Amino acid sequence: MKIGVHLAASGVWASPETIVPLGERADELGFDSVWVSDHVVVPSRIDESKYPYGPPGTFSPDKSQNFFEPFAVLAYIAGRTRRVALGTSVLVLPQRQPLVVAKQWATLDALSGGRTILGVGAGWMREEFAALGVDTFERRGAATDEAIRLYREVWTRQGDVTFEGEVYRFDPLRAMPKPAQAGGPPIWVGGHGRRSIRRAAELGDGWHAIRIGLDDLRGSIATLHEMLGRYGRRPEDVVVSTVCNVYAPGARPDGEPQEWDLVGEPERMAETLRRYETVGVEHVVLNAFPRDSVTPMLEAVELVAREVRPLV
Incomplete structure (x- = not known):
């Protein structure tokens, strides 16, 4: 099992x-x-949109909090690291002009020596789309599908590139630089609904689940494998990843721990990771807690590296 760290850039x-x-x-x-999340802005009022990864009202960020821009963060971290992969968990594709994203990500991949994983999502916050002045919210699924196809065309085709979709289209053009990774950087599709799983099965190199318990994950992986067969693909063609919370020694979550919480003694944490591995998870991304300073976050990842991972 591979293990990553969320950089708490928000x-x-x-x-x-x-x-x-x-x-x-x-x-x-x-x-x-290492991973970063994405919201360009957070509207002060979120009245219409339902947060898909928790109960209603659980997405209520402090209005004073930072939400660092993912491309800038990953580019900076690329220059401060040697080998770790650089990913988004996840980039909201329909909010952005896809040719710009294709160029930005190809540049990051080239400069980092081919270390990127592009995690993508269709988005859920209507109010954020409206604030940005983009009209793709109602067709964000189609826009996400087309953007993925467009990236691959731009990254891999030599010479002129054209694209003709329902949402995006352009006449012949050249798009440079090309990414360092042959075939383009892997694209992992985020989300746990059937539409996201279908998107991962048809178009993705990975499926990135967020805040989902083991039983639901087991069923979703079975759905993913069934859908992969429809598209003539195999389970090994798509990496399955998920996000877990990890707590520093002596720290605990508020309330009862969730299935995706790594808490307590190292053996207990390792057992949680082994259960995820048993159902088919290949890559886990850790959110380190508590987040009252950098010290406990560093203690949490140190614990996993030195005492938990050797047991998995």
């Missing part, structure tokens, strides 16, 4: 003093990847 404590040490230490400790 939240009250998100700052250079938090992000950079986590990225550097993850690289030094042998973690496989």
